[in-house]
Amino acid sequence: MLEQPERAIQLVRDLLSGTRVESDTVTARGRGRLDKAREAKLWCLLGDLEPDSAEKHYLHAWSISGETSGRAARALGSLYFSRDAYEKAIPFFEIGARINPLLTRTWFLLGWAEIRKERPDWKSARDAIAMCVAIDDEDVESWNNLATVYLRMEDIKNGSVGDLVMFVCGTNADGSSCSAG
Numbered sequence: 301m302l303e304q305p306e307r308a309i310q311l312v313r314d315l316l317s318g319t320r321v322e323s324d325t326v327t328a329r330g331r332g333r334l335d336k337a338r339e340a341k342l343w344c345l346l347g348d349l350e351p352d353s354a355e356k357h358y359l360h361a362w363s364i365s366g367e368t369s370g371r372a373a374r375a376l377g378s379l380y381f382s383r384d385a386y387e388k389a390i391p392f393f394e395i396g397a398r399i400n401p402l403l404t405r406t407w408f409l410l411g412w413a414e415i416r417k418e419r420p421d422w423k424s425a426r427d428a429i430a431m432c433v434a435i436d437d438e439d440v441e442s443w444n445n446l447a448t449v450y451l452r453m454e455d456i457k458n459g460s461v462g463d464l465v466m467f468v469c470g471t472n473a474d475g476s477s478c479s480a481g
Contacts, residue, residue, distance in 0.1 A: 305349055312346045340365035344375050354379055370399035374406055381409055386417035397431070407431040408442060415449070422453045 316339065340361040347357030358379060361372035377392035393410035400406065411428035414421045426449045432442035 309346065309349050312342055312349065316342050316346070336365055337369065340369040340372055344369070344371045347375060367395075368399070370396050370403075373399060374403070377406070377409060377413075381413055384416070386413040389413045390417070393428075397428070401431075402435055404432045404435045404439065404442070407435070408445075411445065411449070420452070422449055425449050426453065 343357050343361035343364065347354040347361070350357065355376075358372055358375045361369055362376060365372055373392045373396035377389045377396055380386070380389035380392065390410065390413050393406055393413060396406045397403070397410055407428045411425045411432070414425035414428060426446065429442055429446045429449060432439055433446060436442070
C-alpha cells in the first residue's frame, strides 16, 4: 500500500467518513461511529500520509481525543521538532512521554529539543535522556548524549561556556564562525 499513497489516503478518509468499516469495528461495536481513540489514530495516519496538511490533521486528532492521544502528542512534537520549533515541540513530547512512558524515542526527542532550543535546559535534557537509558540500558546513543549533557552542565557550573556557545549557535566564543553547529 505504501507504493499507492492515493489509495491509502482514500482508505483512511473512507474509514473516517464511515463509508468503509473495519471488520473489528463491525463485530465489536456494531456499525456505529469510531471511538475517539481510533478516530484520532486515523487522523494521525492521514497526517502522516499528507505532509502538507499534517499539522492540521494532528491538531484535529489531538482535539477529538480530548487531548489524551499519545500518538497525536508525539506526532505534533515530532512535526514541530522537524521545523526547529523546539519550544512548541517540548510540551507535546512531555505529554506524549507521560501518556506512554516506555517509548524511548519520545524521551530522546524531548531531551534533544531541550538541548536545541534557544536557551537550553540542561537539567530537563538530562532527565529526559536519563529516561532513555533507564528504559534501554544498551542504548549507546542515549548514553553518549547523557554524557554530553553532563559535560555541558559541568562547563556551565565552572563558568566555561566557550564550548557551549559553539555548540548552541555555531560560533566560537570570540564570535568567529566555527565548523560545528
